[in-house]
Amino acid sequence: MQNVVIAPSVEFVEVFQTSNGAVFQSDKENCWYIDFAGKLARFDYRSLMKLRKAVYAIDIEMILMNSEKTADLEIVFICACDHCYVLNTLQILAIRELIEGTFVMLELNRILHDRVYRLTA
């Protein structure tokens, strides 16, 4: 008889999606999965905050104005996190859009929780 291995079920809720990537939340694991640059990476609260900080810290204007003949690659490395991104300028813009949208949605989720559950008797 053939053995069928079933992958453990992970329930994802989509937080935000663009044409370049998506962010999902796992309520069970209290974390987020980011589908970007060809991989799905897991981020807990601390790492997600660090990722946002790292992405926002990239000086896009400086990269665009840079006329040196070096590759326009930026390495987004987060301490104590298993993942790192090596991104070109377009990908930097794309991940920025993804992260910004994600945090707007998380903020909206907080407002909804307040209004629907926390502030009603």
Add this chain to the structure above:
Amino acid sequence: MKDITRVQCLLSTEIEALLNQQIKKEAQSSSAYLAMASWCDSHGFDYSSDYFFKQSEEERMHQMKIFKYVLDMGGNAISPEVTNIQLEFNSFKEVFEEALEAEISVTQSLKNIAANCYKEQDFVTIEFLNWFFKEQREEEYKARRALELFEVIGEEGTGRWEIDKHVNDIEYNSEA
């Protein structure tokens, strides 16, 4: 969908950033006071030097208070880098003028944080900040009173020696 970000941290990103900025400001004040203590000591104003040592300790204590609050609320407290401390002063009076200016700057910065807290209804942080506002009343009073001594005693003759002797006696006892 669970509200994970709120479960993890009470503070909003903006308030957390402002509090981290304040941690840096307090650290800078502490170092600035230490520089003033050093200047006063090396110019023979030993009582004033003691006064500034005490002030430096207090600012450090303020810094730690905010640092612990940010951590306790689930935020990320950042150990600050302190640079550009003024080490030289043109006169004894200038030291106290700088001290008052630093205290005013701290008060204004705290007011700015509170204003932002009111905007996003972060009453928990406002309650935390109230202790600092009371503290700033004392800090500004002491710094202003020290400068006042330069007016009432005068710097002529043994004036500066008298001022130095009285700086350490300045107290603020208002119970209000």
